[in-house]
Amino acid sequence: MKNRYIKIFCVAIVGALTLTSCDKGFEEMNKNPNALTDPAVKSMFTLAEIYVDGQDFSNTRGNNIYAAQIVQQFSSPSGAGSKYAYSSEYSAALFGETYGKGLNQIFQLLSVVEDTPENSNMIQACKIMKVFLFQKLTDTYGEVPYFEAGKGYNGGVYSPKYDTQEAIYNDLLKELDEAGTALDAGKPFVGSADLYYQSDVARWKKLANSLMLRVAMRLSKVNPAKAQEFVEKAYAKGVFTSNEDSLVLQHDAGPPGVKTNPITSAWVRNDLNGGEANIKFSKTFIDLLKNTNDPRLRIYAKLEATGDNNPASQQGLANDAKEFPGGDKKLFSDPNTSTVLRYDAPTLIMSYAEVQFLLAEAAVKGWNVGGSAQTYYENGVRAAMNILTIFGDKVPAVSLAEYNTYIATYPFKSGGTQAEKIEQIITQKWIVLLFNGFEAFSEYRRTGYPVLVPVNDPTGETQGTIPRRLIYDQSELITNEANYKEAIQRQGLDLMTTRIWWDK
Template sequence: MKKILSILTISSLAMLSCVNGDDDFNNNRSQPYEVPAEPLLTNAQKELMDQMETPSVNLNVFRFFQHYLATTIYRNDARFNFTGTRKVPDNMWLALYTDVLGSLNQAKKIIPSEVKPPQIPQATWDKQQANKLAIINLLEVYTYQVLVDSFGNVPYSEAAKPETFVLPKYDDAKTIYSDLINRLNSAVATLDPAYGSFATGDNIYNGNVADWIIVANSLKLKIGINLADVNPTLAKQTVESAFAGGVMLTNSQNSLFKYDATSPNFNRLYAEVIASNRNDFVAEEGIVDVMNSLNDPRRPFYFTTVNGSYVGGTVGLTNNYADNSHIGNSLLAPNKPGLLFDASEVNFYLAEASARGYNVGGTAQQYYEDAIKRSLEQWSVAPADITTYLANPSVAFSPANWKQSIGQQAWIAMFNRGFESWNFFRRLDYPALTAPNAVAAAAGKVPTRLTYPINEQTVNGTNWSQASSAIGGDKLTTKVFWDVN
């Protein structure tokens, strides 16, 4: 049976090579093509990383939400106007459902049909194949968590099944979250580090099962902490279980997607800024001014200077490129790895968990400081400068105002990870970000969700209407279910 899949990247296609040595093979137009699971996995990982990493105003606008970047020409996206020509929600929805989940779903179908080599014992083969499916499951969970946190109720039980459900229903976001936790528990129980998984195709951990177990528990921690204000019992249970299983505590465990220096597989910041020869972005004054006030040692990595100073523009306004700092050169190397998950993020979750009274083996201050250290270490900040920074009274952890402490420092650490920063902001309500130049649909505020794609309204209208009503209206100001404060 011929396989139908989303468009593969050139790097994925290069892994396929020739499937038949006959001179006339490529002339046989009725020949079905079987694409292995490995390039599908690579494609899904790259599409997911591209979506989370790109600064493209067509795909990812979270750096504007979080006052990381401002624009020089095109103001609409920085003012949160997503219903014009760019249709950001449509593009993000399509990228995640089609390019990521579509490839993962196709890979899941292929793995059970793979033929066992005769030299591999059946028990070993079964374990290896189970590990492969569990890794794919983890990437699906990650992707659905992003979709829920972006839109609220989304297609889930009927999603990625176009042969069965042409117009999928939208599932309740709380129900999806509960199922994602169950899937993570199942993945942790299945993954066996005594056996292999993908020999090729895994661009993040090269098939290392022990590393994927750490990702599974870290993702479980992440989902659990999002539930803290809406379901504290489940949140505490999930977080403590994740911690006990082993989470990402050091940078050596970070989830890095390896870009290379050749088109089209270089880092998306490089692609959109350097390779495209664009001067669309400048640093935003919100993050620049705070980091200046703290004498933050990450500034040379995050930003360029203007006459020796770090200067930011204003989100939602037209800003002069020459008068403001730009994205730092350290972020613009063509082969700079993409960061899907890191130890700084996880340590901030643990700091929050400890502050909430969960049993995670350490104090809130300890994890808070470790989170900052992991971030500074990523940028090769000297140990002496790390010590100086942590000793700054304005950086010191405040038990009485732990949400403010964690919220502000996570915001600084997540400079190149706008979506994750947006989650911290919505959950902790810090830092206090404003949006005075936002369009009326945002009511002068940083959006708390993305509106559903326009295409869903026109093509899947009945299900879209029901979902919109269920969440309280398809608006930028509607909050996702866990954002109750």
């Protein structure tokens, strides 16, 4: 693994140009006579995979401080997400970094790879990674540059138009459908340069279909017929079938930067400080796991100052807290540095458990996904507990006996209303989406679950309304003004309370 990471540094300077707007950098690369003419495409592919997970900048600001605090997985007395306050830097982090690193890397790679049968699998994998990035972008902000993004490499477009979210979603589904079908085990791939699945085409196909399942379900309110069509198609084509299929990106313990976990490295390096962190687990999260005797709590949390991971000792910070009660930060729960907050902790980008919860919701709606909601729900809970073994063995794994006790005590509400069943499913998904605040934020807006108590703080921008989106990178007013203004005229004012297309 370390050797594979080392290879990427020869292209990182060229392939990871940091942009604050989606058009910056493309023009320079298009005209630069010293730009790559014989690129190490496999190394570029590796770096693209790493960038799909994001880097420290967007994960610290957009994920930990904003999205994960809005959905009350974490909390901070001065956190912009906890209080719904506006920070231009934090709000814009995902926008700038995604266009400037992840998408830039993919567009550059696609611009230099010939569309031949030998390169087909690499091209299809790039399309799948592009969907990951664009879905996160459009779900976070609404309309974004899509069809013209990246055309600075081969189209001379440096101020790309914003596209409607409906048009983006239609194309995301098309891209996944086509890419999954076109992947061919009989054609070359990239060998060990593939950090995700080591060029196992069958698993990439499952990834494309599982992501299609996620994308399709996002349309459940705004276009339920289309959501059902593509959920059923994804299931029929073949989604994740075990934790072995889960998309897990491994990391190294150092040096800090591209190789380390983009969430944990910044947290441990800058904020944790022996339990003196300002960001703690939310009371909402800790109380739910404590009150249900959830065996995952000992793996997720501990008091960093003492190393105590006893569930009974854990205490979450309320999201409306203006200071630490009692004045001692060390009494409040941190992510466990022996497991989930290790420097080299792997990233769970998409899990089999999430897929099972998506299928459970589809079954509740009566869609044809080949199983019962209860079976999918129970499989999802068990998978969510089992997947935690990726974080090492310093804390005992959840045993089958513990799972059996948990599921017997809190069984699926098979006799409940549709709303009660979906609330139960999404609440479990909210737990497994820990550290994936952007996805948890999207699922909260789509479903309204888990039930959160809004925070009405004087520093907030929403007067106590839980945000529905983040505000665009304001550099767009300088670099792409006409297209930015056209987008907000269609979508609504560039505010945290403006609802995006599928959030109706």
